[in-house]
Amino acid sequence: MALSVVDLYRDVLPKTNCGECGHPTCLAFAGQVVAAALPLSECPYLSTDTVERCTVELKEQYAKGKWVRRDMAEDALNWARQRAADMTTESFPPRLGGDLETEDGVPVFRLPYFNDTLRIKNLTITTHEGEPLTRWEQVFVLNHLAQGGSKNPTGRWKGFIELPNTTSKIKNMVDSVERPIAEAFADNILLLKERAQDLGATVEVEDAGSADIAFRFSPFPKVPVILLFWDADDAEGFEAKAKLMFDETVTDHLDIESIVFLGEEIASRLVKQKESH
Ligand code: SF4
Known part of the structure; x- marks a missing residue:
């Protein structure tokens, strides 16, 4: 029979909350035993028989993945x-x-x-x-x-929203990629340029569009990414804005989750570098 956290706490552990196992309460310890396979023997107040009997049951439920916290x-x-x-x-x-x-x-x-x-x-x-x-x-x-992709970039750029099947991920791209970059480098284009170049990006002129500055990153040889950046304009009341553009062949090389991860990686590398500057 499987042992739940409550079973373990109620029927097996001493419930004295002495803390000798390194956990503040017996219930917290039970949670770690059930969900993270912590050895029951780390509670010194259990008999060898009890530990052995329960460990047999716990091993069965670990093998089935029952209640085990997924990594x-x-x-x-x-x-x-x-x-x-x-x-x-x-x-x-x-x-x-x-x-x-x-x-x-x-x-x-x-x-x-x-x-x-x-x-x-x-x-x-x-x-x-x-x-x-x-x-x-x-x-x-x-x-x-x-x-499995093998296409070469065509130089035709698309915003994330224009890629197929991205609807559910657009908020992620805005909240964890484009907005953090915009907020981190508002009124600080020179620092953005320095950070982007440290990551191997080049200043993009041809495909910069209306942006104040644009950078071309090469995360992988066949996966170029352009970062467009418009700085804040206090006189006009505009906040800074950032937008990633992907080559139209990007979905041949990365699934949508990975494209979001790539965006987050660019943002975190730029912003982290800024913070450590
Ligand atoms: S050592 Fe045993 S009795 Fe003490 S808190 Fe941990 S589980 Fe409870």
């Missing part, structure tokens, strides 16, 4: 790895750009990424200096590897 990043990473697993490393450069080299007989894909070059070996991804990426960033890169 979303790990799940996504496993899924992305499975998605990319059928593809050989040799197949990446012709589709995505980048180079192939061999290290101890094992192919290594070198993929330009913003102002860095990623090293991808057996689907393990590091920066060119060997630093690991965050798990969400790995998911993003693996999704790009697995997406």
Whole structure:
């Protein structure tokens, strides 16, 4: 029979809230045992028999995933790895750009990424200096590897709203990408320019439209992104505004979730750099 948090608290733990397990209450400890597989033996007041009996039941429910708190990043990473697993490393450069080299007989894909070059070996991804990426960033890169796209950019730009099936994500793009950039760099175009160039962006002239300034980022060789920026105009009562533009082929290379992630990555890299300036 499965053991819920309440079962464990009510029927097994001493309910003295002594805190010796490192948790303020027995109920909090029970929650960690059930949801995060914390060993029951960390409560020193349980008999060996009780720990062994309950652990058998707990292991069964962990195996079924019952009440276990999902590690979303790990799940996504496993899924992305499975998605990319059928593809050989040799197949990446012709589709995505980048180079192939061999290290101890094992192919290594070198993929330009913003102002860095990623090293991808057996689907393990590091920066060119060997630093690991965050798990969400790995998911993003693996999704790009697995997406299967091979189209070259056409130079025809679209706002996020113009891409197919983006309706449910438009608010994310505005709230977590375009607005933070606009607010961070209002009245500070020079700093935006400096930060963008640190990320490998170039000033875009041809496709700047009515923007006060525009930058072209190259997160991946075949995924260019333009950032349009209009500065605040106090006299006219206009607030600063930012907008990302994607090549029309972007959906060949990234799914919609990944395009939002890319936008968030650009925003967080720009704003984080500003904060650490
Ligand atoms: S050590 Fe045991 S009795 Fe003390 S708070 Fe933790 S679970 Fe409760």
